[in-house]
Amino acid sequence: xxxxxxxxxxxYEIEGVMKLFIPATLFDISYIDESFSFGDTVGDMAxxxxxxxxxxxxxxxxxxxxxxxxxxxxxxxxxxxDTNNECELALCKCLFKCMTYLTGKTPEWGVITGVxxxxxxxxxxxxxxxxxxxxxxxxxxxxxxxxxxxxxxxTAYTQEKILKxxxxxxxxxxxxxxxxxxxxxxxxxxxxxxxxCTKMIPEYVRQLxxxxxxTAGLCNRAGIYPDSVxxxxxxxxxxxxxxxxxxxxxxxxxxxxxxxREYTVEAxxxxxxxxxKLETIKRMxxxxxxxxxxxxNDKVLKAIGRRHTVGQFFESFExxxxxxxxxINTDIIAGLPEDDIQSFQNTVxxxxxxxxxxxxxxxxxxxxxxxxxxxxxQTALHNPAAQMVEYATKRLxxxxxxxxxxxxxxxxxxxxxxxxxxxxxxxxxYNIYIMEEVQTIIAVGAGGSTKLVDLDGGRLERVFNYKxxxxxxxxxxxxxxxRGAIEEFYEKK
Numbered sequence: 001x002x003x004x005x006x007x008x009x010x011x012y013e014i015e016g017v018m019k020l021f022i023p024a025t026l027f028d029i030s031y032i033d034e035s036f037s038f039g040d041t042v043g044d045m046a047x048x049x050x051x052x053x054x055x056x057x058x059x060x061x062x063x064x065x066x067x068x069x070x071x072x073x074x075x076x077x078x079x080x081x082d083t084n085n086e087c088e089l090a091l092c093k094c095l096f097k098c099m100t101y102l103t104g105k106t107p108e109w110g111v112i113t114g115v116x117x118x119x120x121x122x123x124x125x126x127x128x129x130x131x132x133x134x135x136x137x138x139x140x141x142x143x144x145x146x147x148x149x150x151x152x153x154x155t156a157y158t159q160e161k162i163l164k165x166x167x168x169x170x171x172x173x174x175x176x177x178x179x180x181x182x183x184x185x186x187x188x189x190x191x192x193x194x195x196x197c198t199k200m201i202p203e204y205v206r207q208l209x210x211x212x213x214x215t216a217g218l219c220n221r222a223g224i225y226p227d228s229v230x231x232x233x234x235x236x237x238x239x240x241x242x243x244x245x246x247x248x249x250x251x252x253x254x255x256x257x258x259x260x261r262e263y264t265v266e267a268x269x270x271x272x273x274x275x276x277k278l279e280t281i282k283r284m285x286x287x288x289x290x291x292x293x294x295x296x297n298d299k300v301l302k303a304i305g306r307r308h309t310v311g312q313f314f315e316s317f318e319x320x321x322x323x324x325x326x327x328i329n330t331d332i333i334a335g336l337p338e339d340d341i342q343s344f345q346n347t348v349x350x351x352x353x354x355x356x357x358x359x360x361x362x363x364x365x366x367x368x369x370x371x372x373x374x375x376x377x378q379t380a381l382h383n384p385a386a387q388m389v390e391y392a393t394k395r396l397x398x399x400x401x402x403x404x405x406x407x408x409x410x411x412x413x414x415x416x417x418x419x420x421x422x423x424x425x426x427x428x429x430y431n432i433y434i435m436e437e438v439q440t441i442i443a444v445g446a447g448g449s450t451k452l453v454d455l456d457g458g459r460l461e462r463v464f465n466y467k468x469x470x471x472x473x474x475x476x477x478x479x480x481x482x483r484g485a486i487e488e489f490y491e492k493k
Contacts (some may be wrong), residue, residue: 001022001025001027001028001043001044001046002027002028002029002030002041002043002044002045002046003015003018003027003028003029003030003034003035003045003046003048003113004030004031004041004045004046004047004048005029005030005031005032005048005049006031006032006033006036006048006049006050006253007049007051008048008049008050008053008087008088008091008140009031010048010050010087010088010091010092011029012240013088013092013113013280014046014048014091014095015027016113016410017092017095017096017099017111017113018046018095018099019113019410019411020096020099020107020113020415021099021100021103021105021107022103022111022390023411023412023413029231035117036063036128038064043064044064044066045063045064045461046061046062046063046095046099046330047061047062047063047096047265048060048061048091049061049062049096050087050091052078052482054078055077055078055079056076056077056078057075057076057077057078057080057083057087058073058074058075059073059074059075059076059087059090059091059094060072060073060091060094061073061091061094061095061097061098061231062098063095063098063099063102064102065102065103066280068102070097070099070102071098072093072094072095072097072098073094074090074091074093074094076090078369079171088113088368089141092113093109093111093143095223096110096111096143098334105415106145107415108145108147108148108415109140109142109144109145109148109408109415109417110134110138110142110143110144110145110148111142111143111148112142112144112408113408113409113410114481115150115407115408115409116407116408116435116436116437117144117152117406117408117417118152118156118159118405118406118435118436119153119436119437120138120142120152121134121149121152121153121155121156122156122159122163122436124137125156125160131153131446133441134149134153135149135150136154137150141294144178151344151393151403151406151417151419152406154403155403155404155405155419156401158403158404158422158427158437159404159405159432162404162427162429162432163432163436163438165429166227166433166438166439167224167227168455168456169224169225170224170226170227170259170289170439170440171219171224171225171226171227171372171439171440171441171442172226172227172228172229172230172429172430172433172434172439172440172441172442173226173228173229173230173251173253173255173441173442173443173444174190174230174232174430174441174442174443174445174448175208175229175230175231175232175236175247175443175444175445176232176234176443176444176445176446176447176448176465177231177232177233177234177235177236177238177239177247177445177448178233178234178445178447178468178469179197179201179234179235179238179469180233180234180235180238180240180269181235181238181269181271181272181307197440197469200244200469200470200473201239201349202237202243202471204446204469204472204473205239205246205247207472207473207476208247208444208445209226209246209247209250209354210476210480211444211445211476211479211480211483212247212250212251212254212444213250213253213254214480214483215442215444215483215486216254216255217254218253218486218487219442219486220256221487221489222486222487222489222490222491224440224490225255225256225259226255226256226257226259226429226442227258227259227260227261227262227429227433227439228260228261228262228263228264228429228433229251229260229262229263229264229285229286229440230264230266230430231247231264231265231266231286232266233266233268235266235268235269235270235272236266236267237265237266237267237269237272237273237277237459238264238269238272240277241274241277241280242277242278244265244277244281244284245279245280245284248281248284248285248398249284250278252284252285256286257285260285261429262287262288262428262429262430263285263286263287263288264286264288264289264290264329264428264430265281265286265289265290266289266290266292266346267281267289267290267291267316267320268290268291268331269292269306269308270290270291270293270308270312270313270315270316270317271307271308271312271314273291273320275319275323278319278320278323278325281327282323282324287325287326287327288325288326288327288328288329288428289320289325289327289328289329290328290329290330290331290358291313291316291317291320291328291329291330292329292330292331292332293310293313293330293331293332293347293351294331294332294333294336295307295332295333295339295343295344295347296310296313296343296346296347296350297310297338297339297343297346297347298310299338300336300337300338300339300343303336303337303338304336304337314398314489317330317354317356320404324396327357327358327426328356328358328429329356329357329358329359329360329428330351330356330358330359330360331360331362332344332347332348332359332360332361332362332392333362333363333364334361334363334364334385334388334392334413334416335364335384335385335388335390335413335414335416336364336402340384341384341387341388341391344388344391344392345388345391348361348391348392348395348396348492349395352395352396352399357422357423357426358420358422358423358426358427358428359392359395359396359401359421359423360418360419360420360421361389361418361421362418363385363389363393363412363413363417363418364385364413365409365410365411365412365413365414365417375432384414385412385413385414385416386414386415386416389414389416389417389419393419396421400423400424401421401422401423402421402424402427403419403420403421403431404420404421404422404427404428404432405419405420405427405430405435405436406418406420406435407435416493436450437451437453437460438453438455439453440452440453441453442486443465444465445465445472446465446466446467446468446469446471446472447465447466447467447468447472448464448465449462449464449465449490450462450463450464450465450485450486451464452485452486452489454489454492454493456493457492457493459489459492460487461489463482463483463485463486464482465479465482466479
């Protein structure tokens with residue numbers, strides 16, 4: 001499909017809106033002057049124009065799919081504060097209305113394409129807005145449905161008490177273990193199958209420990225301390241028990257752990273879990289563990305490239321309970337290939353019956369790097385994900401779970417969202433703080449993205465590690481040099 005821009009360059013947001021209606025699509029982009037004639041063109045197209053007419057700016061969208069056309073326009077005053085952003089939003093809304101008419105779809109989040117819709121609600125709550133005012137604002141400004149505004153409000157209320165406990169001198173420590181037993185068909189994270197890199201892992205662990213030690217020195221000099229520790233990946237439990245102990249032991253040795261309120265390790269793949277690993281993780285200080293089935297349907301697990309079975313998940317879950325973790329999280333995905341409503345409902349109901357402390361309901365997102373997006377498989381984008389999410393929402397609310405963090409991604413099935421649900425006082429501080437961008441996150445390991453946050457000064461800066469393990473190992477000295485940005489950031493405060 002062609003996207004033709006005139007008088008504007010709002011490509012990023014316009015593409016985001018278009019992908020609400022036509023997911024996983026590459027667009028043919030062009031820029032033209034005012035002499036362009038839509039009638040001289042052929043094929044599916046969206047024409048997006050911005051033009052000033054005296055003291056007003058005309059925002060105009062004209063779309064064609066097949067033989068059907070639709071146009072929408074808006075005017076704003078040329079002296080409107082933040083004119084560029086307001087023009088962009090108005091054009092997105094015009095395009096949204098056209099595409100709703102042409103496709104018959106009405107995405108429930110409206111023109112909100114960013115990953116953090118709850119941030120908007122939190123800001124409005126801090127301004128003293130009522131629930132009714134917030135719903136009206138979300139509806140009129142972003143074309144958001146009342147149902148999605150409600151879930152954003154519920155999430156914001158859960159976060160309220162937790163956000164108040166944040167110390168501006170604290171940070172979350174993220175430890176990247178970018179290895180997995182196999183690569184899932186839907187995954188685009190930076191991870192490598194362990195089959196091809198077994199020899200690399202000991203050296204990775206050694207250099208990761210070096211980076212931890214160096215980074216701890218920077219943090220100590222900057223006067224900041226860890227509030228939470230989160231091992232993610234990949235699958236951290238692809239490491240052996242002794243390797244996990246080495247990394248966790250280096251963290252304990254180098255950082256001041258006396259004020260750590262939360263320590264999480266993703267043991268996501270049941271086929272990597274052993275009692276020895278879980279006992280090591282618990283002994284070394286982690287109180288939270290994730291064991292992620294994604295689905296409780298063996299046929300679906302096979303379709304997405306997971307080698308574990310439903311039976312292995314149950315065994316790992318019970319083992320984690322027996323070892324004595326404070327919180328066990330489980331992740332599931334709505335909209336997976338080969339899954340259906342009844343199968344997904346069984347997954348939700350079973351996890352509730354198992355009394356999982358956290359249940360994170362993801363919606364399938366087909367990203368550029370994911371295998372499903374390169375196999376000509378578009379069926380995953382045309383499935384009843386919305387019904388699945390709606391069922392999970394009702395069941396979890398009815399059983400005492402509350403939403404505590406929420407984020408969106410591009411190309412999500414049925415334009416849904418990912419929501420973390422928790423029993424009272426079982427919420428993840430790390431997930432809330434990183435999603436709302438209110439706390440510095442110091443990341444170590446390949447693919448780690450450090451996010452430095454200064455709320456008082458309104459500053460947010462990022463420091464990136466090398467993406468892949470091989471790059472991380474080869475470019476270690478240069479990457480360590482980049483770490484100096486952490487100390488420099490806090491010197492400016």
